[in-house]
Amino acid sequence: MRAKFGLYLILAPLTLATGACMTVSSAASAFPQVGSIRSDSPRFETLVAPDARIEKLGEKADPEERYATALCAASAGSIAGLEVLHVAAQKSWERRGTELRAAVEGARGPEATKVEIAKLEGADQKQKVAILRMLAGCGDASALPSIKRFLDDDDNQIRVAAINACRGIVENAPPEEQLPVFEAIEIAKKWKAKI
DSSP states (O other), X not given: OEEOOHHHHHHHHHHHHHOOOOOHHHHHHHOTTSOOEETTSTTHHHHHSOOHHHHHHGGGSOHHHHHHHHHHHHHTTOOTTHHHXXXXXXXXXXXXXXXXXXXXXXXXXXXXXXXXXXXXXXXOHHHHHHHHHHHHHHOOGGGHHHXXXXXXXXXXXXXXXXXXXXXXXXXXXXXXXXXXHHHHHHHHHHHHHHO
């Protein structure tokens, strides 16, 4: 797999200053002159790892810088900042959901799926919704059995998040945020039969 990662070195100061981040595919098309680095290259991990300064500061780092770094890391395929993005999904999905979903798609796979599925045990309503929203972007098919039980949930927000997780994993479709209860029940039945 070849991807344009040199761009992240160029955009890092801009990303931290603006809070913006481009996905690998949009960055590669926007900056075709940037060289590509193979994912098996020794430099690959240093490019997708979170900024060392941010990592060293930990909780003392500026929250916006931590968030922007985590977005870039996830969009480049790293799960290193997934916890920061999970917290953002829980606290401010309405404001940041679109960029979160786009970024975590870069980290889609079994590792990201395991990280999020592990959080389901003992999760409250708000946490379940955030986990399901994250799985819609970064989860793989191995998450579907864990998601299936939430298709029958009495809480419509959890049910809709489970539907969107299925849509994201199976169809790579964007979320449907506002589903009326009866429509959500019907769609959930179809997904239960499908998975």
